[in-house]
Each structure stands twice: as C-alpha cells, then as structure tokens.
Amino acid sequence: MQTQSQPTRVSQPSAPTPSRRPLRGAPGYASWPTLAVLVLPALVVYGLFVIYPIVQSLRFSVYNWNGLGPLTDWVGLGNFVEALNSPDFRAAIFHCFVIAVLSLTLQLPFALALAVLLNQKLAGRGLFRTMFFAPYVLSEVVTGVVWRQLLRPDGMVDRVIETVGPLIPGVSEAAVQEFMRPWLGDPGVALYSLFFVLTWKYFGLHMVLLLAGLQGIPSELKEAAAIDGAGPWQAFRHVTLPLLGPTIRISMFLMIIGSFHVFDLVWVTTRGGPVGATQTMATYLIDFGFGRNRFGYGGAVSILIFAISMVLALFYQRFVLRRDVEGALT
Amino acid sequence: MAVATIPVRRVLSRTVLYVVALAVLALILVPLVYAVLGGFRTTGQIAERPVGLPDPWIFTNYLGTLRSPAFWRQVWNSTFIALATTLLILPLSSLAAFALARYRFRGREAIYTFFTIGLLYPVVAATLPLWLTLRDLDLLGNPWGVILPQVAFGLPLSIVILRPFFRNIPDDLEDAAIIDGCGPLRFYWHVMLPLSRPALSTISVLTIVGSWNAFLLPLLVLTRQDQWTLPLGVNNISTQYGTDTALVLAYTVLSIVPALILYAIAERHIVSGVTSGAVKG
Numbered sequence: 345m346q347t348q349s350q351p352t353r354v355s356q357p358s359a360p361t362p363s364r365r366p367l368r369g370a371p372g373y374a375s376w377p378t379l380a381v382l383v384l385p386a387l388v389v390y391g392l393f394v395i396y397p398i399v400q401s402l403r404f405s406v407y408n409w410n411g412l413g414p415l416t417d418w419v420g421l422g423n424f425v426e427a428l429n430s431p432d433f434r435a436a437i438f439h440c441f442v443i444a445v446l447s448l449t450l451q452l453p454f455a456l457a458l459a460v461l462l463n464q465k466l467a468g469r470g471l472f473r474t475m476f477f478a479p480y481v482l483s484e485v486v487t488g489v490v491w492r493q494l495l496r497p498d499g500m501v502d503r504v505i506e507t508v509g510p511l512i513p514g515v516s517e518a519a520v521q522e523f524m525r526p527w528l529g530d531p532g533v534a535l536y537s538l539f540f541v542l543t544w545k546y547f548g549l550h551m552v553l554l555l556a557g558l559q560g561i562p563s564e565l566k567e568a569a570a571i572d573g574a575g576p577w578q579a580f581r582h583v584t585l586p587l588l589g590p591t592i593r594i595s596m597f598l599m600i601i602g603s604f605h606v607f608d609l610v611w612v613t614t615r616g617g618p619v620g621a622t623q624t625m626a627t628y629l630i631d632f633g634f635g636r637n638r639f640g641y642g643g644a645v646s647i648l649i650f651a652i653s654m655v656l657a658l659f660y661q662r663f664v665l666r667r668d669v670e671g672a673l674t
Numbered sequence: 675m676a677v678a679t680i681p682v683r684r685v686l687s688r689t690v691l692y693v694v695a696l697a698v699l700a701l702i703l704v705p706l707v708y709a710v711l712g713g714f715r716t717t718g719q720i721a722e723r724p725v726g727l728p729d730p731w732i733f734t735n736y737l738g739t740l741r742s743p744a745f746w747r748q749v750w751n752s753t754f755i756a757l758a759t760t761l762l763i764l765p766l767s768s769l770a771a772f773a774l775a776r777y778r779f780r781g782r783e784a785i786y787t788f789f790t791i792g793l794l795y796p797v798v799a800a801t802l803p804l805w806l807t808l809r810d811l812d813l814l815g816n817p818w819g820v821i822l823p824q825v826a827f828g829l830p831l832s833i834v835i836l837r838p839f840f841r842n843i844p845d846d847l848e849d850a851a852i853i854d855g856c857g858p859l860r861f862y863w864h865v866m867l868p869l870s871r872p873a874l875s876t877i878s879v880l881t882i883v884g885s886w887n888a889f890l891l892p893l894l895v896l897t898r899q900d901q902w903t904l905p906l907g908v909n910n911i912s913t914q915y916g917t918d919t920a921l922v923l924a925y926t927v928l929s930i931v932p933a934l935i936l937y938a939i940a941e942r943h944i945v946s947g948v949t950s951g952a953v954k955g
Contacts, residue, residue: 382773394795477941479702480948484889486930490708490926500704549948552945552948605796626890634802634894649796
C-alpha cells in the first residue's frame with residue numbers, strides 16, 4: 345500500500361477535471377451523502393463499541409470506583425502504581441512472557457519443521473495439513489475442557505506415561521513414579537502444561553502460515569543452490585530460511601501478541617491457579633478488577649494491558665517488520 | 675554403488691518423514707478420539723480403562739445431551755449470534771471498504787488508519803470498559819450485547835482484507851458501469867460484491883468460527899442461563915459435573931460438531947483467511 349510510508353497524507357484529487365466540483369459520476373468520486381451512507385454505519389458501530397470504551401477507561405482509571413454511582417474518589421495515577429507494584433500482576437506479566445518465550449523457542453521451530461515436512465512431495469500431505477490445523481478451529485474452551493480431563497491425576501496422560509515410561513531404556517519404574525505429578529495442580533509445572541496445550545491448539549496455524557510462505561519461494565532458487573553444490577541443509581539455511589524471513593516474523597508477532605492475551609484456556613482449566621501460578625494479564629483483569637467490583641482499578645489494568653501490547657506491536661513493527669512492509673503488497 | 679545408495683537413502687528419509695508426521699497426527703487425534711469414545715463410556719469405565727474401545731458401548735450420555743432442551747437452546751443461541759454477527763459485518767465492512775478503496779475524499783486515509791487501530795486493541799483488554807458501555811446501553815443480558823461488539827471488533831480485519839481486494843478490480847469496469855448509468859451503490863451491489871465473493875466468504879467463515887468459539891464476552895454479557903451459548907454451556911457442565919467425565923465429554927464433543935462440519939466444508943476459506951489476515955495483521 346503506497347500510503348504506508350506517509351499515513352497522514354490526505355490524497356488530493358488528481359483527476360483531469362480542473363473544476364473543484366468534479367463531474368457527477370466520474371470514477372473515483374462520490375458525493376458526500378453517498379460517502380456518508382457507505383462509511384458512517386461502520387464508523388458508528390466501531391466508534392461506539394471499540395473507541396468509546398477505550399476513552400471511557402482512560403477516564404475512570406484515575407478514580408477509585410466500584411462501577412456504581414458518580415466518579416468522586418479521585419486517586420490520580422494510584423491505580424496504575426498499585427497495579428505495577430502488585431506481585432500478582434507482575435507475576436501475570438511474567439507468565440505471559442514465559443509463554444511468549446517458550447512459543448518462540450519451541451513452538452515456532454516445531455511448526456517450521458512440520459511446514460518443511462509437509463512441503464515435501466508426501467502422499468497424504470493434504471490430509472496431514474487438514475488434521476494438524478484442525479485444533480485451531482476448536483474453541484479454547486473445548487480444548488481446555490478435554491485436556492483438563494486428560495491431564496488430571498490418573499487420567500489418560502498419566503496412564504500413557506506409566507505404560508510407556510518404563511519401556512524407555514535406562515528409565516526405572518521408580519523414576520517414572522517420581523516424574524508423575526498433578527500436571528495442572530502443581531504450581532511448578534501448571535504453566536508448562538498450559539503451554540503444551542496451547543501449542544497443541546496453535547502450532548497448526550503457524551504451520552499453515554509458514555507452509556504458505558514456503559510455497560511462495562520459487563523452486564528455481566533451490567535448484568540453483570543444488571547446482572552450485574549446496575546440500576539440503578545448506579540450501580535450507582542460506583536460501584529457504586532468509587526468504588521465509590517475513591513469514592517467520594509475522595508468526596513471531598502473532599505468537600507474542602497471542603501470549604499476552606491468553607484467557608479462555610486458562611480460565612476453563614486452572615482459573616489462574618494453583619496459587620496464581622498460571623495467572624495471565626487477562627485472568628488477572630477479570631479476577632481482580634471485575635470479580636472484586638474494582639472498576640477504576642480494572643480500567644487501569646485494561647490500559648496497562650493495551651499499552652504493553654501496543655508498545656510491543658509498535659516496537660516490533662518499527663524494528664522487525666519494517667523491512668517487510670516497505671514496498672509490500674497491500 | 676552410488677546408484678544403489680541413493681534410493682536406499684531416499685527410502686530411509688521418506689520413512690523418517692512418515693514416522694514424524696504420523697506421530698504428530700497421533701498427538702492431534704488421541705485427545706479427540708479419547709473425547710469421542712469417552713462419551714460412549716460410563717465415568718467408571720473411563721477411570722478403570724481409559725484406553726481401547728468402550729465395553730460395553732454406552733449411549734446414554736450422547737442421547738441424554740441430545741434430548742436436553744438446554745443443549746438445543748445453546749445451539750440455537752450460538753447459531754443466532756454467529757449468523758447475526760456475520761450478516762451485520764458483511765454489509766458494514768464491505769460498504770466502508772468500498773468507499774475507502776474506490777473513492778478519493780478528504781480524510782480517507784485518516785479513517786482507514788482509525789479502523790486499523792482496532793487490530794491492536796485486544797478484546798480481553800477491552801472487556802471491562804466495554805461491559806460498562808453495554809450496561810449504559812442496557813445491553814447486558816441481551817444477545818445483541820454480544821453481537822454488536824463482535825461486529826465492531828471484527829470490522830478492522832474485514833476492512834483490511836477487503837480494501838486491497840476492491841482496489842484490484844479494474845477501473846474499466848467502473849467506467850463501463852458509469853456509462854451504463856450506474857451510481858456508486860448500484861456499482862457496489864451489481865459489480866463489486868459478485869466479484870468479491872471469495873473475500874466475502876473468507877470473512878464470513880472466519881466470523882462464524884470466531885463467534886461460535888467466543889467465550890469471554892458472552893461470559894460477561896449473557897447473564898441469564900437461557901441465553902447461554904455453547905462455550906458457556908460446556909464450561910458450566912465441566913465445572914458443575916466435573917466428576918462425571920463421560921457426560922462432560924459427550925456434551926463437549928456434540929458442541930464441536932457444527933464447527934468441524936464447517937471446517938470440512940470451508941477449510942480453504944479458513945486457511946486463506948488466516949493467511950491473508952496475518953500478512954497485514
């Protein structure tokens with residue numbers, strides 16, 4: 345999109361008509377009433393349910409307010425200070441960071457490996473792709489409910505580990521028993537269990553994105569690399585990977601943003617517990633703002649979540665995605 | 675020698691690829707199969723022997739759910755909300771994207787940028803102030819309190835998908851339409867919309883799936899039990915009857931059938947939707 349570099353410039357009419365009022369019906373022109381009919385309905389709905397609440401939350405975030413009655417108890421930036429000093433909120437931010445880092449270091453390579461695999465001429469690869477992507481279509485609620493059953497003590501996962509574990513050479517029965525724990529009930533592992541479930545649900549999305557990126561790379565380039573004597577690994581490392589860069593960066597971006605907004609899955613599996621071990625920013629907001637009728641405080645937390653996402657997104661767009669946006673397609 | 679080793683190595687690497695692919699496939703399928711089969715067991719059977727085929731097959735969980743008025747009520751509520759959201763998002767986003775793509779006017783880019791802000795504003799961060807806005811509008815405990823915000827939060831992505839699509843439709847068509855006496859609205863209706871069917875289907879499918887799966891907003895807005903959507907029903911069953919695993923699984927499995935059918939029919943649209951959304955997102 346050519347306006348990306350100068351987003352504020354208002355396009356001036358550049359049609360051949362010299363008069364200020366262009367010919368009725370010329371391409372590229374519509375009367376103001378027509379334009380209003382086209383744009384206003386969307387603007388009104390969007391303004392009322394997206395923009396107006398943002399502005400409102402800015403207003404009441406500086407009050408101590410239980411959601412009822414007038415805003416009288418002005419506390420300035422007190423709510424923001426309280427949130428940023430709260431060990432629970434800090435832990436929630438930290439948990440989101442952990443999920444983001446694990447996604448980038450484990451889920452992304454996993455998705456990339458499967459995308460490369462399905463980019464081979466493999467019988468039934470269409471079916472594999474369909475199946476790998478399927479969990480993305482399931483709701484997080486369903487995913488959470490099913491996995492909660494699988495992960496509970498003495499559930500399916502435990503049975504599988506008990507059966508398969510001792511078959512691994514060098515692993516004793518006792519070691520397996522020691523390894524077992526309540527996967528969602530142990531504060532030390534609950535977050536990692538949730539990350540595993542998130543990966544189960546979302547790796548297919550990233551695999552599909554990366555697969556689309558791979559298929560956009562002309563095969564001539566790989567052939568040329570092969571003629572120049574590059575092995576498969578070298579061709580991947582020096583031809584495929586650099587050309588896949590834009591897609592990988594988009595996947596990373598979606599992973600980071602997604603990690604900061606996790607809610608449904610956590611809410612139906614652990615509700616942020618045990619003892620806050622899986623609290624995310626969103627569950628914190630619902631738990632401490634909404635659940636305790638502290639709307640002023642919740643407004644401040646909302647703004648902090650928005651600000652953290654926004655800063656990350658802008659930072660990422662500025663420094664990582666910029667190369668891709670310049671001269672990009674849309 | 676070399677002639678002989680190459681096929682052997684190829685066969686070997688092929689085998690490794692298949693083993694990996696099948697292992698991942700098992701990882702995806704086992705939980706789903708477990709859920710489907712679990713619905714055919716009793717909870718006692720699940721506790722004793724969660725692996726293997728049910729013995730004997732129990733049908734009461736599925737039949738009981740299918741006979742439950744609450745379940746069908748939730749199916750209807752989910753369907754209504756998903757369809758209403760889609761039927762509103764399509765005209766609103768396509769009309770706006772049409773104006774933003776085809777006409778020059780003062781403030782056009784500013785309006786477009788204004789819409790794209792919404793891409794960065796997550797629904798989770800918006801819920802609390804949004805809830806207050808809905809309360810002021812008296813939309814709590816009302817399905818429209820879910821539908822209208824879903825439309826509003828769906829507009830940015832839809833406009834971002836549609837605008838380049840509308841732009842790429844050649845100007846010649848517009849010239850021809852003007853010569854034939856078409857105004858902007860008739861041009862939109864008779865030329866743009868039919869030509870944009872792929873993009874519109876993609877938006878519809880993504881909207882329906884998103885709405886069908888939505889949890890947080892319905893959780894906060896739909897206060898009365900007879901207004902609940904399926905995700906709320908599933909969550910409720912799983913907390914209220916948490917110990918009756920078989921019933922929970924049967925209910926959950928039945929709730930995802932419509933989403934899976936839609937996926938089977940419209941996989942292409944869903945995949946192209948997430949791909950095109952991500953390019954810009």
